[in-house]
């Protein structure tokens with residue numbers, strides 16, 4: 001019998017916890033936290049066990065599948081790659097390059113091979129029809145970074161370990177383990193903040209697991225955060241708390257902000273936000289006078305109708321109070337692989353509104369279109385219509401707004417290719433599925449989340465299991481598609497493919513580390529299986545700015561212009577119910593519901609509602625209720641709880657595993673319903689194009 005312990009980073013969420021995996025005779029016998037990881041210090045969450053469950057899952061696909069009528073047949077890799085490229089190339093020849101669209105999903109950012117070779121594939125495909133989970137997620141934060149700091153990836157991270165005042169808007173890190181804030185063991189970090197006398201304030205329509213820890217919870221009306229932020233800024237300006245400190249000399253637009261916020265008194269925004277003017281005033285003062293403070297917002301403020309304004313105003317609040325680039329404030333990382341410096345050097349800092357989508361006229365961002373427009377671009381005939389789709393690590397039928405519409409649109413494509421480990425709600429529409437090997441069979445370096453971490457750290461994990469000989473990694477699939485397509489392109493493209501495929505992700509990583517700001521070698525990282533600590537975040541402005549003069553643009557025109565749309569919101573009395581989402585610690589978007597260990601226990605896909613709202617509708621806990629929106633309806637069990645703000649109801653996303661033709665035996669037994677069958681693809685942040693998944697108008701009645 002051979003037993004060994006393998007140390008690696010969990011790649012399931014942004015926390016990148018170190019795990020210690022015991023293996024005996026090629027089988028996992030336990031997974032626990034790696035106590036020697038200098039960053040996560042032994043912390044893990046229940047999902048870490050999911051690494052084993054997905055790895056061993058009999059439903060996970062191992063060989064390419066080709067659909068023949070209603071059934072699937074295994075085909076060889078060569079046959080599958082050949083056919084995929086033939087069909088994509090033919091459609092591009094017949095209908096133009098943009099007729100083939102690509103959608104890249106969330107696991108791509110947790111998989112450095114998929115990330116690097118996904119870029120290569122998209123480049124070789126030369127289609128402008130690019131989509132990703134970005135536009136149902138963090139796009140507004142990226143837009144704010146692009147317009148204010150000159151680079152879409154220069155995202156500030158809350159320095160949670162050193163702050164005295166943590167203002168959290170629309171995030172629930174205790175359940176999500178943190179986002180755009182890699183901080184493994186966040187609950188412990190929040191408790192440490194309180195233990196050192198600091199304060200935690202949470203703004204959220206629901207009393208979340210994070211709000212339950214807070215000193216103050218402000219149950220805001222969905223979609224009203226931008227108004228709250230303007231009122232906070234109003235008080236800060238009115239009461240003489242503006243103190244940008246060293247930022248002043250390289251910040252433009254301080255005067256414009258002072259002028260902008262003057263009408264937004266706490267009294268003026270109180271009705272629309274549903275918060276007391278005195279509470280808003282108190283919060284502004286407390287934030288301003290705290291020794292070290294930081295405002296931070298996530299999915300609840302980015303996936304709403306004013307997502308862009310929220311992301312911008314959070315940055316503004318941090319700047320005018322001198323909290324940007326200051327310890328305990330909103331800081332920037334200096335990671336071992338500095339993707340943004342690399343992208344900046346080759347002139348890719350990002351761009352915005354270089355074009356408008358064909359059907360609805362929503363803006364381009366970073367070379368992508370909002371995924372809220374994908375269904376209409378497939379359905380609407382005319383030049384530029386999407387005829388084929390490649391999905392890679394994405395499940396937009398469950399993750400995009402009005403996913404049911406996409407579900408109906410996908411069969412209308414001439415061809416669909418999916419690169420995915422499961423036959424699920426989205427991939428069932430493909431003609432070909434190319435399944436990559438799963439995480440434990442791949443080496444891992446977190447290109448993205450080391451760049452968003454509250455401490456600079458680096459960790460390289462070799463593959464735990466040898467890849468089974470017939471399997472391919474994401475990068476090999478994407479690289480294989482790219483090099484086959486490149487045969488029909490010019491010499492430069494063919495060379496690029498040849499070089500990248502030759503180096504592979506590991507070779508590229510070695511180069512990126514060597515040329516990065518820390519000049520690390522891969523060998524050094526390999527000698528440190530628990531990861532290396534590179535120190536706390538340090539002030540780096542103005543040098544780190546990518547704006548032409550290295551100045552912060554505090555008041556970019558697109559944001560100023562969008563405030564008019566917000567002003568109109570002041571007087572709209574919202575009636576009826578607004579639907580928001582939630583995340584559960586044991587779930588991970590749509591794709592970990594096939595783990596029996598993670599899905600056992602109480603029903604998680606239930607609608608939460610305040611007792612007053614339930615009474616007003618004659619509804620009782622446990623009964624089944626119908627949730628209806630403009631675009632559809634779903635039926636879910638009701639949970640009555642005073643954790644909800646009256647007028648707001650809540651359901652998690654990522655469920656709805658009842659659809660025909662999926663191969664998810666465990667998930668099917670407790671399918672739940674898809675929140676995105678009622679979210680509306682017409683609801684977007686008009687400024688950024690990001691989906692407004694939260695704050696959807698619904699009616700709820702007995703089913």
Ligand SMILES: Nc1nc2c(c(=O)[nH]1)N[C@H]1C(S)=C(S)[C@@H](COP(=O)(O)OP(=O)(O)OC[C@H]3O[C@@H](n4cnc5c(=O)[nH]c(N)nc54)[C@H](O)[C@@H]3O)O[C@H]1N2
Pocket residue numbers: 104105106107111114133136137299303392393394395396398399400419420421422424436437438439474581582588589590591653654675676679693
């Ligand atoms: N209503 C509502 N909708 C939401 C959200 C919300 O809060 N509310 N959140 C949004 C957010 S933040 C996000 S990021 C999106 C996510 O949106 P998506 O990325 O579209 O959805 P996921 O559920 O993450 O699906 C991931 C897919 O990747 C596959 N997969 C897993 N690992 C791998 C791998 O290593 N390689 C490959 N090739 N495939 C793999 C899975 O089988 C699954 O099909 O959902 C969004 N949708």
Ligand SMILES: Nc1nc2c(c(=O)[nH]1)N[C@H]1C(S)=C(S)[C@@H](COP(=O)(O)OP(=O)(O)OC[C@H]3O[C@@H](n4cnc5c(=O)[nH]c(N)nc54)[C@H](O)[C@@H]3O)O[C@H]1N2
Pocket residue numbers: 013014106137169170171172173175176177178179203204205206208220221222223224225298299300301304580581582583584585586587588589694695
């Ligand atoms: N367990 C688990 N962890 C995950 C994921 C998962 O699915 N499960 N997904 C991962 C992904 S892809 C991401 S992007 C991150 C997201 O990480 P978070 O942003 O922390 O995740 P959420 O739990 O969706 O938190 C959003 C909060 O916004 C609130 N909210 C909704 N509408 C509004 C509003 O109008 N205003 C305000 N102020 N709040 C509002 C919701 O009630 C919710 O508590 O989590 C990641 N981690």
Ligand code: SF4
Pocket residue numbers: 010011012013014015016017043044045046047048177184
């Ligand atoms: S919090 Fe859980 S899912 Fe996220 S990295 Fe840590 S163990 Fe993995």
Ligand SMILES: [Mo]
Pocket residue numbers: 106133137
């Ligand atoms: Mo996300």
